[in-house]
Amino acid sequence: MYSAKKCKEVLVPPSFKTFFSSTVALRHLNMANVRMPMEALKAMLLGLACNEILTEVWLDLSCNDLKTQGALVLESCLPGIRCLYSLDISENNFDQDLANIVAAVGKNQSIKRLSIGRNFTNMKTKHITRVMEAVVQLIQEKDSSLEYISLADSKLRGELCLVINALGSNQCLTSIDITGNYMGLNGAKTLAKALQINSKLKSILWDRNSTPAQGFQDIAYALEK
Structure with missing residues (x-):
């Protein structure tokens, strides 16, 4: 969908956000491995946050190399997206900021499934510990709605x-x-x-x-x- 070179040049049209805010039949949104620009990611998430009709959306953002910038966008947007049922953010080269994303998921009662594997290859041990502690807090919350979590292939x-x-x-x-x-x-x-x-x-x-x-x-x- 997007190349690494084009990511810096892309202009996201208003219609992109409008689509996600107004669609009524979306269930599975596969945006894996598309090198999504941050502007497009934010527009999509904000659009979904504005949509009051959609329910139980499965969103796959795996393999997008989102890194810290993407983590900041996810952290700020996830708590407000009430139509999300499943979120896959595997293999995005997150660092300790993954802990903040996990905490943001904890603020969203609609997310039942979360996949965060293959993000730990280059992460320092102390940062891995912080992420694991965030996961522990998430699954031990009394009002947690999470039913499934994947930490697969993370060594x-x-x-x-x-x-x-x-x-x-x-x-x-x-x-x-x-x-x-x-x-x-x-x-x-x-x-x-x-x-x-x-x-x-x-x-x-x-x-x-x-x-x-x-x-x-x-x-x-x-x-x-």
């Missing part, structure tokens, strides 16, 4: 244990995807402990996590409880 290893440990007291999530995080035996043990307490989760995806036989045994035992 978080031990950092993921912060979120897994929080699943024990989670009262909102029914499904989580932690595929491809190489959390190993310690992660499996943490997950097993959380599952013994949690009564809400119905689906967990954890392929490619370097789980040894003992880890599978611990989880199987927890599921029997």
